Amino acid sequence: MPNARISAIASYVPDDVLDNEMLSKMVDTNDEWITTRVGIKERRILHKEGAGSSYMGIKAMEKLFAEYNIDPASVDLLICATSNPDYRFPSTASVMAYGAGLTGAYAYDIQAACAGFIVALQDANAYVRSGLYKRVMVVATEKMSSMINYADRATCPLFGDGAACVLVEPTDEAVGVIDGVFHVDGRGREHLLMEAGGSVLPTSQATLDAGQHYLFQDGRNVYKNAVTDMLNSTMTVMERNGLTAETVDYLVPHQANLRIIEAVADRAKMPMEKVLVNIQHYGNTSAASIPLCLDEYKGKLRKGDKIVLTAFGAGFTWGAMYLIWDL
Numbered sequence: 001m002p003n004a005r006i007s008a009i010a011s012y013v014p015d016d017v018l019d020n021e022m023l024s025k026m027v028d029t030n031d032e033w034i035t036t037r038v039g040i041k042e043r044r045i046l047h048k049e050g051a052g053s054s055y056m057g058i059k060a061m062e063k064l065f066a067e068y069n070i071d072p073a074s075v076d077l078l079i080c081a082t083s084n085p086d087y088r089f090p091s092t093a094s095v096m097a098y099g100a101g102l103t104g105a106y107a108y109d110i111q112a113a114c115a116g117f118i119v120a121l122q123d124a125n126a127y128v129r130s131g132l133y134k135r136v137m138v139v140a141t142e143k144m145s146s147m148i149n150y151a152d153r154a155t156c157p158l159f160g161d162g163a164a165c166v167l168v169e170p171t172d173e174a175v176g177v178i179d180g181v182f183h184v185d186g187r188g189r190e191h192l193l194m195e196a197g198g199s200v201l202p203t204s205q206a207t208l209d210a211g212q213h214y215l216f217q218d219g220r221n222v223y224k225n226a227v228t229d230m231l232n233s234t235m236t237v238m239e240r241n242g243l244t245a246e247t248v249d250y251l252v253p254h255q256a257n258l259r260i261i262e263a264v265a266d267r268a269k270m271p272m273e274k275v276l277v278n279i280q281h282y283g284n285t286s287a288a289s290i291p292l293c294l295d296e297y298k299g300k301l302r303k304g305d306k307i308v309l310t311a312f313g314a315g316f317t318w319g320a321m322y323l324i325w326d327l
Contacts, residue, residue, distance in 0.1 A: 001129055002128065002129060002131075002170035002171060002172060003129065003170070003171050003172070003173065003174065003175060003176045003177070003178075004124060004125040004127075004128035004129055004136075004168050004169070004170060004171070004176045004177050005168070005169060005170075005171040005173070005175050005176030005177075005326040006166045006167070006168060006176065006177075006323070006325075006326065006327060007068075007167050007168070007169045007326070007327070008064050008067070008068040008070065008166065008167040008327070009064065009164070009165070009166045009167075009291065009294060009295050009298060009327065010060050010061070010063040010064035010067060010164065010165055010295060011060050011063070011162065011163065011164035011165070011288075011291065011292050011295040011296070012056050012057075012059035012060040012063060012162065012163050012164070013044040013056075013160075013161070013162040013163075013282060013292070014044045014045060014046040014047070014048070014056070014161055014162075015044075016044060016045050016046070016047050017042050017043075017044060017045075018042065018043050018044070018045045018160070019041060019042040020034050020035065020040070020041060020042065020157070023156065023157055026150055026151075026156070027150065027151060027152070027153045027156055028153050029153045029157060034157045037257075037259070038157065038158060038257045038258060038259065038279075039257065039258025039259065039261075039277075039279055039280055040157060040158065040258075040279055040280060040283045040284075041280045041281070042160075042280075042281060042282075042283075043159065043160025043161075043281075043282055043283030044160050044161050044162055044282060045145045045160065045161055046143050046145065046161045052084070052085075052086040052092075052143055052146070053082050053084045053085060053086060053092055053141040053142060053143045053146075053163070054086045054092050054095040054096045054099060054141065056141045056143065056161065056162065056163035057080065057082075057092070057096045057100075057139045057141035057163045057165065058096050058099040058100045059163065060139065060141070060163040060164055060165045061096065061100040061102075061137065061139065061165050062100060064165055064167065065100075068167075070167065072100055072101035072102050072103070073101065073102065073103045073104045074104070074135055075102045075104065075105045075135045075136070075137045075167070076104065076105055076106070076133040076134055076135045076136060077105055077106050077107070077124075077127060077133045077135075077136045077137070078093050078096060078097050078102055078105050078106070078107040078108075078136075078137045078139060079093065079107075079108065079109075079110060079120045079123055079124060079136065079137070079138050079139070080092050080093035080096060080107070080108070080109045080110070080120075080139045080140075080141065081109075081110050081111075081112060081116030081117050081119065081120040081138070081139070081140040081141075081287040082109060082111075082116065082140070082141050082142055082286075082287060083111060083113055083114075083116070083142060083144075083147075083286055083287065083314070084141075084142050084143045084144060084146050084147060084286075085109060091107065091108055091109040092109055092141070093107035093108050093109050093139070094107050094108075096139060096141075102137070105137070110123065112287070112313065112315070112317050113192075113286065113287070113313030113314035113315055113317055114254050114256060114284070114286045114287060114289070114311050114312060114313025114314070114317075115182075115254070115287070115311040115312065115313045115315075115317045115318055115319055116140055116286070116287030116313070117138065117140040117164075117287045117288070117289075117290045117291050117309075117311070118180065118182075118290065118309050118310075118311050118319055118320075118321045119182060119317070119319070120138045120140065120287075121138055121166070121168070121177060121180075121321065122177070122180045122182065122321065123138075124136040124138050124168040124177075125168065125176075125177040125180070128168055128169065128170050129170075131170075134169065134170060135167060135168075135169055136167070136168040136169075137165055137166075137167055137168075138165060138166050138167075138168060138291075139163065139164075139165040140163065140164055140165070140286075140287040140288040140290075140291050141162075141163035141164075141287075141288060142161060142162065142163070142285050142286040142287055142288045143161050144159035144160060144161055144215075144283075144284070144285060144286055145159070145160070145161050147194055147213070147214060147215045148214060148215060149211060149214035149215075152214065154217070154219060155214075155215055155216075155217055157283075158256075158257070158283055158284050159215070159283050159284045159285070159286070160282045160283035160284065160285050161285065162282055162285040162288045162289075162292050163288050163292075164288050164291030164292045164294070164295050165291065166291055166294075171326065173326065174324070175303070175304070175324040175325070175326035176323060176324060176326055177321065177322075177323050178241060178322045178323060178324060179237055179240060179241055179321070179322045180237065180319060180320065180321040180322070181233050181236050181237050181240070181319050181320055181321075182233075182317075182318075182319035183229065183233065183317070183318055183319060184315050184316065184317045184318075185315070185316050186315065186316075187316075188221075188225060188314070188315060188316030189314075189315070189316075190218075191217070191218040191221040191222055191225075191316075192215075192216070192217050192218065192222050192313070192314040192315075192316070193215075193216055193314055194212075194213060194214065194215055194216065195207075195212040195213075195216060196210075196212035196213050197212075197213050223257065223259070223260060225312070225316055226256060226257075226260050226312040226318075227260055227263045227264055227267075229312050229316065229318040230253060230254070230260070230264045230310045230311070230312050230318060230320070231263075231264050231267050231268060233310055233318055233319050233320035234251070234264065234268055234308055234310045234320045235268060236320065237308060237320040237321065237322045238268075238308060238322070241322050243306065243308070243322065245268060245269045245270045245271070245274075247306060248270065248274065248306050248307070248308055249274065249305040249306045249307060250274055250275070250276055250297075250301070250305060250306075250307045250308075251264075251265060251268070251270050251274055251275045251276070251307075251308050251310070252275075252276045252290055252293055252294060252307060252308070252309045252310075253265075253275065253290075253309075253310050253311070254284075254289050254290055254310065254311035254312060254313070255277065255278060255279035255282065255283075255284060255285070255289035255290075255292075255293060256279075256284045256289070256312070257279070257284070258277070258279055258280075261275060261277060261279070264310070276293050276294070276296075276297050277293070278292065278293050278296050278297075286313065287313075289311075290309050290311060298327060301325050301327065302325065303325060303326055303327065304324060304325065304326075305324070305325040306322070306324055306325075307322070307323050307324070307325055308320060308321070308322055309321045309322075309323065
């Protein structure tokens with residue numbers, strides 16, 4: 001049975017920057033307040049009219065195809081991880097497959113919130129290892145600005161827009177996705193969600209007036225659970241694979257909050273020089289944050305590096321993955 005390796009990676013972020021000074025003119029906040037609490041200096045916002053999450057995902061794929069000289073038609077399957085689909089239907093994956101020329105691929109969306117990338121990567125791993133598909137594109141793309149209330153000082157500084165993608169292919173070498181551990185606990189639903197717009201609470205004038213179409217987050221509860229669950233899943237996947245803080249080359253956590261990242265690293269006894277962080281530039285890009293970070297640091301990563309990925313998101317949904325880099 002082959003292993004599944006990441007054979008290509010690329011990302012895309014919009015040109016428009018929303019920094020803390022600009023935010024301070026929109027809502028009652030300031031750079032010091034934001035930086036000390038979450039570690040974010042700026043985020044990218046997609047302002048292009050008529051463009052949604054698929055636009056950024058297509059841009060990321062086009063960069064990957066160009067950089068690695070890959071024919072889009074050679075991709076067998078596209079899995080899109082997003083909490084910000086272009087439409088309730090059709091799938092954002094189908095829009096991206098058409099837009100990027102993946103004429104030979106099936107395509108579908110998954111919804112695992114901020115854990116979406118590692119969940120989609122586990123799906124790709126299973127497809128490749130089984131032999132069902134040989135070239136699987138995983139795209140995480142999030143127009144987070146589409147669900148943010150820019151009058152809410154608690155949430156609007158946190159999120160940004162962006163996309164990243166990886167190509168997953170079979171290999172006979174002992175590299176690629178080695179192991180993953182995933183959990184879901186529906187008791188977390190009330191602490192992180194968008195209340196309206198679904199079948200439980202369809203859109204109405206009342207839901208619009210009540211602001212129920214924006215992201216709601218109980219920050220204190222989410223922080224506590226994110227630290228505990230990202231740490232526990234990280235330690236589980238490390239212990240299962242005989243890894244220690246000394247033998248792991250890099251920890252790549254979901255970029256939600258610098259304080260969460262530092263707390264997880266500290267409790268895992270992982271020095272911060274081994275923790276890849278880019279939250280200061282992009283904010284929380286939900287499912288896109290881990291692959292965006294991997295792409296930014298790909299010049300630093302070496303074949304054979306032992307990397308642990310970990311994420312936590314709405315659901316609550318969380319997990320960790322161990323992979324050996326092969327790019």
